[in-house]
Amino acid sequence: MANGNGKGWPPTVTIFGAGIAGLTAAHELSERGFIVFVYEAEPDPRSEANDCQVGGMARSQWRRIDVSEAPEPESADLPPPPMKRLEPVVMLRERIQFDENSAALSDEAKAELSKVVEKLNKYPEIKSVYVDGVREAREEERVALERAEAVREQLTQRGVDRSRLTARALGSALMEDRALRPEKQRCVIFELAARSVPGEHGYRFFPSFYKHLFDSMRRTPILEETRAPDLLFARKREFLERMADKNSEALAKLGLSDEKLVELGLLSRASENVEGRVYRMTERTAYDNLVPLASHEIDRADGLPPEHLPRQRPSSVTELMRMMRALFCDMRFSPRDVGLFGVKVLKYATSCDARRREYESMTWLEFIESHRYSSEFQQAMERWPQALVAMRASQCDARTYGNTTLQLLLDMARVSFTDGTLNGPTSEAWLDPWRRYLERVQGVRFVRGELKSIKYDWEGSYLKAVVEGANVPVPRGYVVVALPIEHIPKILTEDLVADLDEWNRRRSGQAAWDNTLRAARDFALMAASASDPSDSLPTRALADFSGIQFFFEGDIHFVDGHTYFPDSEWGLSAIAQAHFRKDRLNWRTSYRGVLSVDIGQWHELGSNRKTAWQSTPDEIAKEVLRQIRVGIEGGGRRVPEPVAYHIDEGIEFFPAGGVRMNTSRFLVNPPGTWASRPGEPGSYDLMFGSLVLAGTYMKTFTRLTTMEAANESARHAVNAILRSLPEEQRQFIGNFVSVWPIEEREFDDIDFLKKLDEKLVERGLPHFVDIQELDMIPDAWLPQYPWPPRVKETGKEIAYGK
Numbered sequence: 001m002a003n004g005n006g007k008g009w010p011p012t013v014t015i016f017g018a019g020i021a022g023l024t025a026a027h028e029l030s031e032r033g034f035i036v037f038v039y040e041a042e043p044d045p046r047s048e049a050n051d052c053q054v055g056g057m058a059r060s061q062w063r064r065i066d067v068s069e070a071p072e073p074e075s076a077d078l079p080p081p082p083m084k085r086l087e088p089v090v091m092l093r094e095r096i097q098f099d100e101n102s103a104a105l106s107d108e109a110k111a112e113l114s115k116v117v118e119k120l121n122k123y124p125e126i127k128s129v130y131v132d133g134v135r136e137a138r139e140e141e142r143v144a145l146e147r148a149e150a151v152r153e154q155l156t157q158r159g160v161d162r163s164r165l166t167a168r169a170l171g172s173a174l175m176e177d178r179a180l181r182p183e184k185q186r187c188v189i190f191e192l193a194a195r196s197v198p199g200e201h202g203y204r205f206f207p208s209f210y211k212h213l214f215d216s217m218r219r220t221p222i223l224e225e226t227r228a229p230d231l232l233f234a235r236k237r238e239f240l241e242r243m244a245d246k247n248s249e250a251l252a253k254l255g256l257s258d259e260k261l262v263e264l265g266l267l268s269r270a271s272e273n274v275e276g277r278v279y280r281m282t283e284r285t286a287y288d289n290l291v292p293l294a295s296h297e298i299d300r301a302d303g304l305p306p307e308h309l310p311r312q313r314p315s316s317v318t319e320l321m322r323m324m325r326a327l328f329c330d331m332r333f334s335p336r337d338v339g340l341f342g343v344k345v346l347k348y349a350t351s352c353d354a355r356r357r358e359y360e361s362m363t364w365l366e367f368i369e370s371h372r373y374s375s376e377f378q379q380a381m382e383r384w385p386q387a388l389v390a391m392r393a394s395q396c397d398a399r400t401y402g403n404t405t406l407q408l409l410l411d412m413a414r415v416s417f418t419d420g421t422l423n424g425p426t427s428e429a430w431l432d433p434w435r436r437y438l439e440r441v442q443g444v445r446f447v448r449g450e451l452k453s454i455k456y457d458w459e460g461s462y463l464k465a466v467v468e469g470a471n472v473p474v475p476r477g478y479v480v481v482a483l484p485i486e487h488i489p490k491i492l493t494e495d496l497v498a499d500l501d502e503w504n505r506r507r508s509g510q511a512a513w514d515n516t517l518r519a520a521r522d523f524a525l526m527a528a529s530a531s532d533p534s535d536s537l538p539t540r541a542l543a544d545f546s547g548i549q550f551f552f553e554g555d556i557h558f559v560d561g562h563t564y565f566p567d568s569e570w571g572l573s574a575i576a577q578a579h580f581r582k583d584r585l586n587w588r589t590s591y592r593g594v595l596s597v598d599i600g601q602w603h604e605l606g607s608n609r610k611t612a613w614q615s616t617p618d619e620i621a622k623e624v625l626r627q628i629r630v631g632i633e634g635g636g637r638r639v640p641e642p643v644a645y646h647i648d649e650g651i652e653f654f655p656a657g658g659v660r661m662n663t664s665r666f667l668v669n670p671p672g673t674w675a676s677r678p679g680e681p682g683s684y685d686l687m688f689g690s691l692v693l694a695g696t697y698m699k700t701f702t703r704l705t706t707m708e709a710a711n712e713s714a715r716h717a718v719n720a721i722l723r724s725l726p727e728e729q730r731q732f733i734g735n736f737v738s739v740w741p742i743e744e745r746e747f748d749d750i751d752f753l754k755k756l757d758e759k760l761v762e763r764g765l766p767h768f769v770d771i772q773e774l775d776m777i778p779d780a781w782l783p784q785y786p787w788p789p790r791v792k793e794t795g796k797e798i799a800y801g802k
Contacts, residue, residue: 009729010035012477013721014465016451019056020707021694022482023434024216024714029721030442031219032733037475039467041450045089046196052448054435056484057664058707060198060427061649062089065551065591066127083550083642085617086197088649090123092116092190096151100186101139103146105154113151116190117158128193130166131155136185137172145169151188198425199646201664202547203575203596205562206290206420209407211740212702212711217287220434223279223441279440289429290420291580293561299631301567306631308559334785337377339778344368345409347769348402349746350753354761356399356743360674364393364401369775379566391704392600392668395543400669400703406746419561421575423582447472451483451491456499456688463690478690478721482714485542485667485697488524492517500687516685519678520693526676527667527697541673542665544602544613546651548624550642552593555579558632568627570612571600595642597624602659616657621645667697667705674699679713682739684720692717701741715739 011034015022018040030036040052045062053059063086094116096109105113120126133148135141148167156162174185206213295308344367351359359367370378370393381393393401411418422429438444449470457464465474481491497517504515527541557579565572574597599620602612606623615623621642629639650664679685679698686692694717695710702709715737722736757767769775 011721011725011729012475013037013480014039014474014477015480015482016465017056017482017484017695018052018054018446019482019484019695020058020213020710021696021714021717022056022480023054023431023438024212024711025480025482025694025718026438026444027216027219027434027442028715028718028737030438030444032722035475035477036438036442036444037472038444038446039449039451039470039474040446041448041469043448045091047091047093050448052446054446055427055431057201057650058204058426059431060200060425061646062196062427063087063199063646064089064192064194065197065644066194083621084644085621086199086551086644086646087123087125089196090119090126090192092119092129092192094190096147096188097184098143098147098186098188100136100183101143102186103143103150105150110154113154113158117155117160120155120160120164126192126194127164128166129164130168130191130193132168132170132189132191134170134174134185134187134189135172136182137175138182139172139186141169141171144171147186147188197551197591197644197646198427199549199648200426200547200596201648201650202545202598203562203577204422204426206422207408208411208418208420209742209745210706210708211742211745212715213708214287215738216434216711217290217430218285220286220430220437221441222282222284222286222288222433223436224282225279279436281441286430286433289423289433291423293419293421295559296419296561297559297563299563299565301565301630305636306559306563332374332376333380334374334377335782336778336784337373339782340372340775341368341377341381343769343775343778345402345405346774347767348398349406350750350757350769351767352754352758352761353743355757355767356402359398359402361672362398363671364396364398364405367398367402368393392543395668395670396704397669397671397674399674403742404704407742410746421577421580423580445472451481451487453493454479454481454491454496454691456496456503458499461689463688478692480692480694480714480717480721482694482717485524485527485695486663486665488697489521489528492521492524497521503688514685516678516687516693519676520697523673523676523678523697526673541668541670543668544662545598545600545666546602546648546662546664547596547598548621548648549646550595550597550621550625551591551644551646552595552640552642554592554640556593556595556640558637563632565627565631567631569601569604569606570624570627571604572624572627573598573600574628591644595628595639597628599624602662613659614657615659617645617647617653619657620647669703669705674703679716681712681716681741682719684716686720686724689724692720701739701743703742712739 013025013029013034013036015025015029015036015038018038022038022040026036026038038054040054042053044051044053065086094112096105096112098104098109099106120129131148131152133144133146133151135144135147145167148169152162152165152167155165170189172185174180174187177185295310297306297308299306348356348359348367365378365381368381370381373381391401391404435446439446447470449467449472452466452468455464455466456462462476463479465479467474481488483491497515500515500517555576555578557576560579562573562575565574574595576593577596578591578593599612605611606615607626608615608619608623610619610623612620612623625639625642632639648664651662652660654660677697677699678693681699681701684692684694684698694714696705696713698713698716700709700712700716702712716739719736719739722730722733725733753768760766760768760771765771
């Protein structure tokens with residue numbers, strides 16, 4: 001069997017965590033022939049089985065809206081109804097089985113019905129449930145309705161309000177489902193009179209410098225599900241049975257019985273085809289579901305129309321002048337502000353690696369000497385990058401901030417799109433196709449279960465994982481822990497850390513070998529201890545950066561991109577998402593319009609004299625809407641009244657109001673903390689010969705906590721496993737996973753200036769920008785006051801006054 005040190009074939013790997021890092025690791029390993037198991041604790045509310053979700057913090061958060069509550073057209077004579085906070089999705093997965101031509105409930109059916117009663121009692125807000133009777137094709141037609149009525153009567157006797165239940169006859173509606181044997185078609189199923197609405201953690205932002213993530217998306221084909229013709233279905237079954245017989249002996253080496261292998265799906269890695277389904281490759285990939293954004297919009301609280309900033313290379317002098325006007329007039333920046341900032345960016349761009357290591361101990365505001373700028377420019381430096389990538393200049397180390405700033409600037413010159421968004425909810429447009437490809441094509445097995453601990457068995461020389469709630473035992477083999485940083489201290493116990501010290505001593509003959517587990521645990525504990533909301537901002541390692549979605553009766557659209565509200569108390573940015581969705585929306589399917597908003601300042605006072613952290617959900621929704629309207633409604637526009645809202649489910653509230661905790665915080669890079677993070681890009685440690693960590697808290701070339709960093713980290717983890725394979729096995733696996741260091745994707749034509757800086761560092765000299773005092777030029781030559789701002793005029797033209 002594959003035991004974690006590369007012996008045996010095929011190798012087996014268990015991945016804990018189905019976020020971006022876990023899915024990336026599964027993608028790369030399964031394509032190289034590994035048998036892959038992915039364990040995830042969180043359930044998928046859309047699943048008809050007890051299945052896990054995928055995507056981690058990036059996934060869509062499905063909520064329920066009753067069809068009966070779909071809004072009527074607005075009337076000028078009536079006040080708009082108050083918006084409601086959407087409730088979680090509830091699934092009635094229970095199926096009540098019957099004997100042939102019978103509507104009598106067996107004891108087993110009554111026991112299953114008890115689960116339905118329990119759910120309906122738990123969720124009294126569910127006002128309408130369809131009780132659907134189904135029959136087998138050869139049964140009498142009357143029996144379908146009789147079954148539905150029998151179940152409704154039984155539910156009523158058990159205390160369920162009869163007005164909530166509607167009995168219907170679906171006839172032989174399940175006859176075409178070849179996955180169901182005829183006896184399984186004799187049943188009653190349930191359907192809620194509700195639709196699923198996709199909320200999000202915030203909004204998904206895809207800048208064009210996401211090299212690793214886009215590579216994975218381009219290699220994720222969109223599979224189209226079709227029904228297999230009878231003849232093809234029979235041939236598939238015959239083929240899989242022959243393959244199972246052929247491979248059973250080899251697969252049995254995994255240490256599992258044939259029955260367990262069949263249950264796991266390992267005897268037929270395309271077992272879904274036995275159910276009568278065929279998944280056909282299409283020419284489209286997940287990357288094709290990205291939509292380029294044309295521009296950004298700046299909405300200030302001055303009552304004037306917004307100004308658009310194109311997120312692409314200016315194609316004309318007029319467009320260039322418009323960008324300059326937005327910078328100098330609308331944003332109230334002086335030419336000196338922009339000139340000085342340009343000199344600082346030049347200094348960073350021409351700094352060598354050794355110089356940039358010095359910048360890790362200072363913030364970006366310290367690097368650019370923020371005290372020399374106008375207050376408007378200081379505010380912009382602090383808030384704008386945070387709006388897109390959760391990065392604050394006063395908290396983030398200058399190297400991380402500088403790298404990201406250069407990439408965002410370079411995006412303007414790249415051939416591909418600059419910024420992108422998805423053409424549908426994140427799960428539907430990206431994560432579901434990704435999982436479908438991994439399961440259906442690569443044979444990855446997803447299991448719902450929560451990792452509680454890991455222990456090292458010295459006698460057997462393998463890792464033992466304790467998983468709660470899983471119906472599949474964890475196989476021996478390689479282990480990838482791709483869990484969020486909050487889970488790390490619970491998993492990496494002191495005993496496991498001590499065992500790694502001993503394992504390293506036996507391996508190398510020295511006890512001082514670097515212990516990655518200790519580094520990961522200590523860093524996670526430090527991040528958690530420095531992240532209390534009462535702490536001052538510069539000490540926080542885990543920041544609160546979450547979103548809220550507003551759902552509207554009609555479509556809402558401002559600009560083909562993101563909207564920034566620089567004057568908003570809570571640091572808001574937003575995007576109207578329904579406009580980009582490929583499926584036109586309506587209340588029969590879900591909703592018509594959605595505005596997704598990121599809240600960047602959870603601990604600043606709003607107009608209600610409360611912070612978002614101190615507010616109730618309704619208070620947050622009302623205050624965010626007020627702040628948006630202050631900016632949006634300048635120039636005669638209006639924001640209609642939402643009918644519902646959803647706040648990121650990671651924000652947990654006290655019953656009386658106020659946030660109890662945030663379970664989906666962002667890790668930021670405070671100055672001086674980079675050296676404490678575990679791992680080294682390009683050489684992650686394979687501990688115990690089989691264990692490797694992956695996640696955004698690990699060191700990556702990307703550095704910033706993003707989906708890109710999660711993807712890159714998983715690639716380093718996979719390469720650590722591949723390096724451990726014997727040479728004769730590696731030639732059957734393929735190449736190492738590609739990694740593209742972000743600092744190697746900057747301005748190629750100024751590399752000679754980086755080499756100059758290397759020589760200066762070797763001689764103990766400052767950067768040539770400082771030697772030549774180039775930052776003094778803006779002070780001497782450029783105006784130090786903003787150009788005249790726009791003013792309101794009675795006519796349609798916007799004039800510029802003194």
